[in-house]
Amino acid sequence: MSNSASTIPPVSAAPVPVAPAARPAPTAAELGAAMELIAKPRLDAYRSFFNCSTDVELIGAYLWGQAVAGSFQPIVSTYEVVLRNAVHKHASLFASKSTSESHPWYDHTRPEALPTKGKSRDKIDDLLYEPPSAGLRMRRAVQPSPDQVVASLSFGFWPNFLQGLTKFQRQKILHEIFPYYPNGSPKHWSFDANVNSLIDTLKKIQDLRNRIAHYEPVWKPHRLTGSERHWSQAVLGLRNEHARILDVLQWCCPATPVLYKVSFGWRAFNIICTTAAVQAYMATPFAPYP
Structure with missing residues (x-):
């Protein structure tokens, strides 16, 4: 009688993750071309509210706006x-x-x-x-x-x-x-x-949800409480929006927030929706983030 275990292929070792090669930051010309297509009226809202003094800070604020909107998607x-x-x-x-x-x-x-x-x-x-x-x-x-x-x-x-x-x-x-x-x-x-x-x-x-689906900035004060005068207050307002959704999930099924809080979505939101993340994006918008 043959040993059936001998027919089982060996388990391969898990591959070691390899970090992607660093990509160069966009040139001034590339950045300018991208900003032109994003459009001045859209970017002006970021420039004013986030008090951006350079185009690098401006595009960093814009990229943070994208990231924080995306971080709401799982919940x-x-x-x-x-x-x-x-x-x-x-x-x-x-x-x-x-x-x-x-x-x-x-x-x-x-x-x-x-x-x-x-x-x-x-x-x-x-x-x-x-x-x-x-x-x-x-x-x-x-x-x-x-x-x-x-x-x-x-x-x-x-x-x-x-x-x-x-x-x-x-x-x-x-x-x-x-x-x-x-x-x-x-x-x-x-x-x-x-x-x-x-x-x-x-x-x-x-x-x-509709703001996220239609690519509208989620941080704008008139979409929050209307009293936000500084971007740090908008960050707090977004965290309150997140807490509101958790409340409704808790009312329906307390097990659902428990599951969500061990997910990547929970970790991503709590990294991105912070004042530290805004500052990091504006300082070095082209650096890799976790």
Whole structure:
């Protein structure tokens, strides 16, 4: 009988990481050409707010702005997936009378459908119906599954949907979506002021996500509290935005922030969204960063 272990190939040693060769800094001509395409109005906002005295400092501030926007991506994407899945699960359970965690609660032709209106209703109809022809819309022969519908809905759908729930619906559904919300009993969600506070929080996160997706500077004061007069205050404002997202994740599922805080995304954000990182980028924008 042959020894099966002898057929197992040996485990190779892990390759030793090799640092990439250092690249030369861009020449003055290259820097000027790049800045011309980025455009003066866009760069002037950085020059003024970050008090840049040289083009090197200016491009450093700009590169930091890119980096800090990118450092939000892991937590924003986690938030979007967790929120939409929590809403879908508990909307499904409510509409199906606890028989299904993936139910077409959005289908307004069904008697148990939950309310959608305006652009939210239009987004649902685009998924369930063929494009209009002669003013009529035919139901698609093959209907997408509830999971497919939920995955196709935009980030902005969810706050608007939650805002449109009736008082009876939101007492049950919001309590289940956010079981760890402070003082978030079903009765808590019967009051409009409490619901509006939650929706305002969700829409502020939506606004941050849209700024990142559309390549807008995330640090601008009018996008934060409006009171930031120095870039160091904007750094603090961005850290507060990050903390807001962590709060919502905590309200939905406390295990999610625990997982995020051992990820590269957490470490990257806490390196980049600091005053030390701003100063480093402005001083030596072409140096490699961890």
